[in-house]
Amino acid sequence: MRFICLQHVWYDNAGYLEEWSKAWGSELHYIDAKKPDDYPLMKDNDVLVILGGPMSVQELPETDWMQREVDYIEKAMNEKRKIMGICLGSQLIAHILGTEVSSLPQYEMGWAELNWHTSFLEDFDVDQLSIPMFHWHSDIYDLPKGTKPIGKSELTPVQGFYTDHILAFQFHPEMTVEGIQNLIDHDDQEIEKRDKTVDMEGPRADPGYVEQSHNRFQPIIEKFLNVHGEKKID
Template identity: 30%
Template sequence: MHTALPDTIYAIQHLAFEDLGSLEDTFYQMGYRVRYFEAGIDDLSKALEYKGLTIILGGPIGVYETEDYPFLQQEIDLLKVRLENNLPTLGICLGAQLIAHALGAKVYAGHAKEIGWSPLDIKATPNNPLAVLADHAVLHWHGDTFELPSQATLLASSAIYPNQAFSVGNNILALQFHIEAEAHTMEKWLIGHTCELRKADIHIPSLRRDNQQYAVALEMVASRVIQNFIGQLKYQ
């Protein structure tokens, strides 16, 4: 365990079944506890002002939908301050989009839904925490995308979208893809996102087969990504 980092990981959830997945076991094995905050219900100030690691998880809403979902504006405002203070932050999917937006980059509806398993183009940047993902398929599940923030380092691209992951220094990591996908819980996603899957004309049995084929291998390397990221945190 990273001795300087507080021993609880805070995670902001936007959708009940989009949790930390396989990463939760990784944190437990590393000696951390996990506490969840429910966006739209809980006061997120404690999570976003927390000096330890806060993880912002995915969800089907867009960062620009603040009129329909007013809690998003508070989340964005708190996140801006968090990032200015360089507090340890990991964003996944919507979480990555929120980080990009909070850093001043444009987030917008992409030209195509990217749903399914495919490998990443991992960039040859020094100390890239995603290097272990080379040659591994990851789960993509998004329609929005973002421009790269001016202060960010691009870490990965996909065949469809150039900006799939970025970092800002050692403490801020944003992943457009779902590194947390867990083989034995993916049926929750197929049930919960059925409307989106059908609208996008995704063949659910094929996606289920891919989940079963690729998720176990991803679980193993995802653990190493998290260990890499936590190992490089500069905690004050």
């Protein structure tokens, strides 16, 4: 198994997914999303991962590289390859599936609990857990036709969606402590635009919350990729 990760900014990486891939002996390659000429031909067992970034799907009409990125993602979707999208990545997938991407009046940034959808819990064989997940987005979307919802939060009615070959998160289950701090350091001008009801303490790299979100993310990844067994992830 090889992960092809389209990366939009250097400080927003695959986080826990990178740790997981190493534990399972899988390759993970970062591809600069702004350089479509470097996009690789995908092989049979490749998994496409579209990461987050400060861009917006609403910039598509005037952004050539992003239009080519959409074409690449759509080709993989048509080939029924396994695809994971996180934040901006999920928004790009939603756009391809015909759903409008719109802006929140105030951004959802920080730790907030998710209400996981019953069908998602059943399909992925996980329990309902009242734990906070990390959010860092200003755009949202409706549930794309032909997909099932992952869950919702107080500000965002659709926190992701899935099919048999697509897993798209609006939130950030992959974030590490370092990754969250990088977002805070590089996108700090955006923090003032956030809805203050999301996280009263403000976005923070909380190790306990990060560990909880990874514990939630791991069985979901393994169910989606049909990987079973025990692997220790340090």
